[in-house]
Amino acid sequence: MRYVFFENWTHVWHMDLMTFISFMALFILIRISGKRTLAKFNAFDFIVTVALGSVLAYMMLAKITFTEGLLVLLLIIGLQYLFARLSRASDTMDQVLNASPRLLLYKGHYLEDSMKKEAITKNEIFAVIRKEGLAKIKYVLAVVIEPDGEISVIEKNGGSAEHNTIDNLNVPDKS
Incomplete structure (x- = not known):
């Protein structure tokens, strides 16, 4: 010293x-x-x-x-x-070795089990949705936490049924 x-x-x-x-x-x-x-x-x-x-x-x-x-x-x-x-x-x-993406919100429904496992709150999901420039959850198809911890927001695609399915999100499961 x-x-x-x-x-x-x-x-x-x-x-x-x-x-x-x-x-x-x-x-x-x-x-x-x-x-x-x-x-x-x-x-x-x-x-x-x-x-x-x-x-x-x-x-x-x-x-x-x-x-x-x-x-x-x-x-x-x-x-x-x-x-x-x-x-x-x-x-x-x-x-x-790698985490999987996990759905946190799908078609307006919070997936509480997923949120609990990822320690994510509704307020944090709202904040990410707002950062995407969306005012309401009704405009959101899904919210996904990615393997790197980033949270992605997938907007509804004009109400088209073929585009608004979980299969098109490329996420393994809802929980």
């Missing part, structure tokens, strides 16, 4: 160099690994993003060596890639 504001110039330059090298290394790894690395499709993708940021901070502050940090970054990105491949290859793994 002796050096609160300044230790020495060597330490400052070391932090600058580590920040530059670490940032460039992560940037290159993300470009190589593809867009999925920073996507927010599911909980695992969120964890990957947080973990990458944490490792980058430790590397920048020289709390771990560059080599250690690089290996951890490679491991995190590799695990994310492996889990994405497993999820794609197996429906069972997909169900284990």
